[in-house]
Amino acid sequence: MSDVPEGEVVIRDMTRSDLMAVMAIEQTSFSMPWRETTFESLLQRSDADLIAAVADGRLVGYAVCWTIVEQAELGNVAVDAEWRNRGVGLKLVQAALERVRRRSAEECFLEVRESNRTAQSLYQKCGFRSIGRRRRYYSNPTEDALVMRARL
Numbered sequence: 001m002s003d004v005p006e007g008e009v010v011i012r013d014m015t016r017s018d019l020m021a022v023m024a025i026e027q028t029s030f031s032m033p034w035r036e037t038t039f040e041s042l043l044q045r046s047d048a049d050l051i052a053a054v055a056d057g058r059l060v061g062y063a064v065c066w067t068i069v070e071q072a073e074l075g076n077v078a079v080d081a082e083w084r085n086r087g088v089g090l091k092l093v094q095a096a097l098e099r100v101r102r103r104s105a106e107e108c109f110l111e112v113r114e115s116n117r118t119a120q121s122l123y124q125k126c127g128f129r130s131i132g133r134r135r136r137y138y139s140n141p142t143e144d145a146l147v148m149r150a151r152l
């Protein structure tokens, strides 16, 4: 029996054995999901942090970031639809920022769909501000990305 209380969300490193659950969330969260091989190669990179949120013994969300010298990129965050609006996304982004800060990153960047107000609001809460736009960055549907940056 686990000594973690029911419903409590625990943050830990993602491992290869999480990938099936990660892909299930990835495919239902994005119109252009990452491939499993993308997660696999990032798991092998020493400059990347892949973080899992686990509740009641199952993976309910994840975040992926990497750090190159003093700049970090938050490349992916997603939470299982059943677990949204319960603070899991916030925990994941905060954990990601903590990891890259430990690697001595001075700023963290991300791209987000212009229409994804939910994610933008989460990022703003974590200290990110919009600093620019990449035109037609996304497809399916075609859409601009807002570039956001947090100073660490």
Ligand SMILES: CC(C)(COP(=O)(O)OP(=O)(O)OC[C@H]1O[C@@H](n2cnc3c(N)ncnc32)[C@H](O)[C@@H]1OP(=O)(O)O)[C@@H](O)C(=O)NCCC(=O)NCCS
Binding pocket: 029, 030, 077, 078, 079, 080, 083, 084, 085, 086, 087, 088, 089, 090, 091, 111, 112, 113, 116, 117, 118, 119, 121, 122, 123, 125
């Ligand atoms: C974006 C996402 C990760 C947020 O995860 P979450 O666990 O639901 O977020 P939280 O419950 O931690 O909410 C944190 C903050 O996000 C914002 N937020 C979350 N849900 C929101 C909603 N439905 N509408 C507006 N803002 C919302 C709020 O600022 C919220 O803070 P508050 O509760 O004090 O208002 C989740 O909605 C998701 O997985 N979406 C699909 C994938 C995606 O778009 N990822 C981001 C790609 S750039």
